[in-house]
Amino acid sequence: MNANPAGWRPSMPDPGPCAEAGETVTGNRALMLEERLIFEIGDGETCGVDLPDPAADATNRLGGLARTSPIGLPGLSEPETVRHYTRLSRQNYAIDCGIFPLGSCTMKHNPRLNEKVARLPGFADLHPLQPETTVQGALAVIDELATWLLTLTGMPAVAMSPKAGAHGELCGILCIRAALEARGESREVILVPESAHGTNPATAAFAGFRVEAIPAGPDGRISLEALTGRLGPDVAGLMITNPNTCGLFERDIATICDALHDAGGYVYCDGANFNAIVGRVKPGELGVDAMHINLHKTFSTPHGGGGPGSGPVVLSEALAPFAPLPMVLRNEDGSYRLVEEESAGDDLPESFGRMSAFHGQMGMFTRALAYMLSHGADGLRQVSGDAVLNANYVLRQLEDVLEAPFAASGPCMHEALFGDGTLAKGVSTLDIAKALIDEGFHPMTMYFPLVVHGAMLVEPTECESKAGLDEFIAALHSIAERAAAGDLSLTQAPRYAPRKRLDEARAARSPVLTWQEPGQA
Numbered sequence: 001m002n003a004n005p006a007g008w009r010p011s012m013p014d015p016g017p018c019a020e021a022g023e024t025v026t027g028n029r030a031l032m033l034e035e036r037l038i039f040e041i042g043d044g045e046t047c048g049v050d051l052p053d054p055a056a057d058a059t060n061r062l063g064g065l066a067r068t069s070p071i072g073l074p075g076l077s078e079p080e081t082v083r084h085y086t087r088l089s090r091q092n093y094a095i096d097c098g099i100f101p102l103g104s105c106t107m108k109h110n111p112r113l114n115e116k117v118a119r120l121p122g123f124a125d126l127h128p129l130q131p132e133t134t135v136q137g138a139l140a141v142i143d144e145l146a147t148w149l150l151t152l153t154g155m156p157a158v159a160m161s162p163k164a165g166a167h168g169e170l171c172g173i174l175c176i177r178a179a180l181e182a183r184g185e186s187r188e189v190i191l192v193p194e195s196a197h198g199t200n201p202a203t204a205a206f207a208g209f210r211v212e213a214i215p216a217g218p219d220g221r222i223s224l225e226a227l228t229g230r231l232g233p234d235v236a237g238l239m240i241t242n243p244n245t246c247g248l249f250e251r252d253i254a255t256i257c258d259a260l261h262d263a264g265g266y267v268y269c270d271g272a273n274f275n276a277i278v279g280r281v282k283p284g285e286l287g288v289d290a291m292h293i294n295l296h297k298t299f300s301t302p303h304g305g306g307g308p309g310s311g312p313v314v315l316s317e318a319l320a321p322f323a324p325l326p327m328v329l330r331n332e333d334g335s336y337r338l339v340e341e342e343s344a345g346d347d348l349p350e351s352f353g354r355m356s357a358f359h360g361q362m363g364m365f366t367r368a369l370a371y372m373l374s375h376g377a378d379g380l381r382q383v384s385g386d387a388v389l390n391a392n393y394v395l396r397q398l399e400d401v402l403e404a405p406f407a408a409s410g411p412c413m414h415e416a417l418f419g420d421g422t423l424a425k426g427v428s429t430l431d432i433a434k435a436l437i438d439e440g441f442h443p444m445t446m447y448f449p450l451v452v453h454g455a456m457l458v459e460p461t462e463c464e465s466k467a468g469l470d471e472f473i474a475a476l477h478s479i480a481e482r483a484a485a486g487d488l489s490l491t492q493a494p495r496y497a498p499r500k501r502l503d504e505a506r507a508a509r510s511p512v513l514t515w516q517e518p519g520q521a
Helices: 078-090 112-118 136-153 167-183 201-207 224-230 253-262 271-276 362-398 431-438 465-482 488-492 503-511
Strands: 157-159 189-193 210-214 237-240 264-270 290-292 313-316 329-330 338-339 416-418 454-456
Touching: 078 253, 136 157, 136 313, 136 338, 136 362, 157 431, 167 237, 167 290, 167 313, 189 201, 189 224, 201 210, 210 224, 224 253, 237 253, 253 264, 253 431, 253 488, 264 271, 264 431, 264 503, 271 290, 329 362, 329 503, 362 416, 362 465, 431 454, 431 465, 431 488
Parallel strands: 189 210, 189 237, 237 264, 264 290
Antiparallel strands: 157 313, 290 313, 329 338, 416 454
């Protein structure tokens, strides 16, 4: 590695005779190091490694595609590269740093045992195009995980290939459409309660259905009267989230399912909140026809960054024949086969077709199964109980300083929902969230669900100790008191974050995607 040549790093701005009070010359604050863009650190004219010049008579094998101008990427030495990304990583929040109270997202600890299992030889080095005979163990893992999911949900069939929650929603809706087509019907409406996840109406519309909203009652649950009054021959089904995004269990779910079935429709249950009821409630016994299960939410596989995800879909007896491909099936001799084509005999003659290229996210399957086996049936039941207990603890500890619109409806489930009714004029939900960053916490989910004005949705999960919850509650309680008193300094939070308060809306609408030298147009 070469040391940086003189002048490679731009000079620091002149701070004057001394730094201002409370500031440092470098911008560093002890171990919170100021880090500039990599383009500001490096130099596009310099390379951090020694490369020999190509021979004058070297054959050019690029077919005329060689660059004719500098690429413009900054050159850094290895220490500078390592330090740059390490410093950036210290400015990122993660579940390993503290509580991630995103309501309706279930950001829970990922046990290291799961990671160790996923990295075992034979799992980590699998390839989806290997011959079936060489991956019998992997197919057995998929089958065992499927058995657990069927047992926990009380459903007769499961499609393992969907890659995420929204992908699973699409799978379920396509199964419903295929079932209707098999009956010679072309119903066009999917009903979606106001308390459902936002992806539900998007999925239904993407699948070609017209979406109609069903209002919630004063208790935060679906209005049974409004639902039954809308049922008719044009209704294909209902997409309901249970527990819903108000953090409440839909107590009329069995009646709702019966009403849909009597009207010739089907019930899709969004299983994103399954963590609140796993081991205690079997959706299949309530009449649900399809439900996706986010393995990252309930069974602790990694979550974030858009993937990798896994959203298996359990199906009722009515929808099971239409399950998508590929599908793992067990032979009479105990071996496994992967059915990938619609023309594969009589295995799945009514399948609506291929859902994805391959059989699913193997790394997520191994992690989820490791989680299930390490907890056991009794442990999974305790998971849901602890998650609900923690959420109710948060709700009751904060309801004196934050509006809790459905607290009178009884205990919540896995998440506590608050509104902005107690905040003074000039202070918003966004200010509360930004102030939490100063306290060292990731903000909760904001402005969702839409049925509560200025919503703040907190899901602590079962992973947090009472001491950890008390620290979070103390911070949020103090911020809420300041907000109620009209402390407008909250509108400037966060003050301690590396870039202080950002305008995310402007950044999203007018992104700057390329770096230019200061002063250049």
